[in-house]
Amino acid sequence: MDHFPTNWGRPRNDAYDAYGTFPLPHRPNNDTKDAFASGVQRTQQPIVTGTSVLALKYKDGIMMAADNLASYGSLARFKDVQRLHPVGKYTVIGAGGDISDFQYIQKFLEELIIEEFTSQDGHDLGPAEIHEYLSQVMYARRSKLNPLWNSLLVGGFKDGKSFLAYVDLLGTTYSASTLATGFGAYLAQPILRKEVEGKETELTEDEAIRIMETCIRVLYYRDARSIDKYQLATITADGVKISDSRHISTSWSFAEGIRGYGAQTQ
Amino acid sequence: MPDTLSLSQSQPQQHAFNPYTENGGTILAIAGADFSVIAGDTRQSEGYNIQTRYAPKVFRLTDKAVLAVNGFAADGNMFVKKVRQRLEWYRHAHAKDMPIRAIARLIQTMLYSRRFFPYYVYNILGGIEEDGTGAVYSFDPVGSYEREACRAAGAAQSLVQPFLDNQIYFKNQTPAPGTSFPRHLPLSTVLSLVIDSFTSATERHIEVGDGLEIYVVLAKNSPSIQGLRDVRGVSELTSTDDGERVFVVRRELKKD
Numbered sequence: 001m002d003h004f005p006t007n008w009g010r011p012r013n014d015a016y017d018a019y020g021t022f023p024l025p026h027r028p029n030n031d032t033k034d035a036f037a038s039g040v041q042r043t044q045q046p047i048v049t050g051t052s053v054l055a056l057k058y059k060d061g062i063m064m065a066a067d068n069l070a071s072y073g074s075l076a077r078f079k080d081v082q083r084l085h086p087v088g089k090y091t092v093i094g095a096g097g098d099i100s101d102f103q104y105i106q107k108f109l110e111e112l113i114i115e116e117f118t119s120q121d122g123h124d125l126g127p128a129e130i131h132e133y134l135s136q137v138m139y140a141r142r143s144k145l146n147p148l149w150n151s152l153l154v155g156g157f158k159d160g161k162s163f164l165a166y167v168d169l170l171g172t173t174y175s176a177s178t179l180a181t182g183f184g185a186y187l188a189q190p191i192l193r194k195e196v197e198g199k200e201t202e203l204t205e206d207e208a209i210r211i212m213e214t215c216i217r218v219l220y221y222r223d224a225r226s227i228d229k230y231q232l233a234t235i236t237a238d239g240v241k242i243s244d245s246r247h248i249s250t251s252w253s254f255a256e257g258i259r260g261y262g263a264q265t266q
Numbered sequence: 267m268p269d270t271l272s273l274s275q276s277q278p279q280q281h282a283f284n285p286y287t288e289n290g291g292t293i294l295a296i297a298g299a300d301f302s303v304i305a306g307d308t309r310q311s312e313g314y315n316i317q318t319r320y321a322p323k324v325f326r327l328t329d330k331a332v333l334a335v336n337g338f339a340a341d342g343n344m345f346v347k348k349v350r351q352r353l354e355w356y357r358h359a360h361a362k363d364m365p366i367r368a369i370a371r372l373i374q375t376m377l378y379s380r381r382f383f384p385y386y387v388y389n390i391l392g393g394i395e396e397d398g399t400g401a402v403y404s405f406d407p408v409g410s411y412e413r414e415a416c417r418a419a420g421a422a423q424s425l426v427q428p429f430l431d432n433q434i435y436f437k438n439q440t441p442a443p444g445t446s447f448p449r450h451l452p453l454s455t456v457l458s459l460v461i462d463s464f465t466s467a468t469e470r471h472i473e474v475g476d477g478l479e480i481y482v483v484l485a486k487n488s489p490s491i492q493g494l495r496d497v498r499g500v501s502e503l504t505s506t507d508d509g510e511r512v513f514v515v516r517r518e519l520k521k522d
């Protein structure tokens with residue numbers, strides 16, 4: 001029982017607090033409290049994080065790229081983490097944001113795929129279904145104010161059609177022929193759009209790899225939470241392929257010529 | 267008086283997760299005598315980023331009702347999904363499409379049921395009333411609504427609505443002596459106004475652009491069909507033979 005009449009709600013009874021001397025923000029806070037409220041853990045910020053994921057449409061299907069770093073704040077904590085994950089036979093998801101939330105997503109998607117497999121009904125989940133499922137989970141979690149702190153790309157190829165879409169911790173979704181999460185949205189997306197838009201049905205796999213390498217290199221030069229080790233995934237009529245870790249070449253010789261800060265005397 | 271300060275300070279300091287964002291774009295609807303036009307751009311953005319150049323904001327609900335949603339895109343998509351589900355249930359129960367004034371009231375109760383965790387979405391519902399007149403209903407995020415002749419909402423509402431007030435309601439205009447302003451405009455004029463509204467909003471608002479989708483709903487045997495046939499980029503979406511017909515006109519907008 002709340003013994004403070006001022007908390008009983010409107011209309012205010014003139015017998016108590018006739019002049020409104022007890023403004024709302026200063027009323028005694030004696031709501032019933034969950035004794036364990038402070039024990040309920042919600043993701044309020046990401047802890048171990050991955051940075052950008054890139055994806056594009058090309059002639060044969062979808063190509064996706066993500067580096068192998070999982071950061072702990074500014075510390076490069078885990079340098080051999082795979083952020084591209086196959087789901088079923090036709091789909092790859094790539095994750096930026098909290099890595100433990102991503103691992104949880106991998107777990108329940110695996111359970112989903114197994115459940116669908118065991119029904120043996122002649123249907124299996126393609127990228128569109130997996131994206132719809134994921135976006136409903138992400139939106140439900142944000143609505144409980146307990147989000148899965150990720151930006152995800154879902155890419156796939158099924159029944160001769162390629163599929164590429166985005167979903168994030170708010171449940172926001174969209175689709176386009178090039179997508180990039182995190183810093184990639186600023187640094188890689190302009191390059192991807194310039195190279196890919198309007199050429200989705202002509203780009204060869206080699207050209208797509210070259211574009212991805214360019215973007216990963218730009219990100220490695222400018223995104224302090226990135227690393228020069230990355231993986232490429234392709235999803236085509238031949239199925240899902242995720243490459244071994246690759247190394248991106250960089251050139252730092254220009255640094256010799258930079259004057260103006262540091263210890264040079266001339 | 268209880269020590270309220272110490273009570274509030276004893277709670278752990280937490281940085282709250284913000285479950286909302288704004289995804290830009292603009293929608294607009296105009297009612298004619300026997301038609302209704304509902305339009306929206308197709309850009310989806312967050313901050314200065316364009317997320318995609320094609321994310322529809324206008325949805326055909328039935329052959330006599332079209333809904334435009336603008337604001338937080340995730341809420342918008344979920345809201346349209348739930349409205350469609352309710353309309354399907356209605357169809358199964360009553361073997362007919364829900365009338366637009368009933369859809370309007372449905373939308374108001376659905377929005378108000380989330381009064382304390384609102385769908386962050388501005389809705390505009392356009393279509394044909396049971397009496398065959400063109401209708402536009404506009405809503406705020408918690409369900410306040412009214413029937414109007416025209417309404418703009420979204421990022422460029424403040425650019426488009428005054429233009430519509432002037433061109434549809436003839437506000438701040440005086441008719442030539444001995445004449446009066448028309449109550450309803452013909453479809454061709456309305457389409458021109460819609461296209462001009464969006465090209466202008468695209469020029470002056472960074473969140474508007476990329477593509478334009480204009481839905482046109484015609485009442486039974488509407489003569490307005492004549493002018494619609496030769497409009498560039500038009501295609502028909504009608505799915506029943508109730509008599510009302512739905513068309514969509516797709517146009518490009520500037521992409522910068």
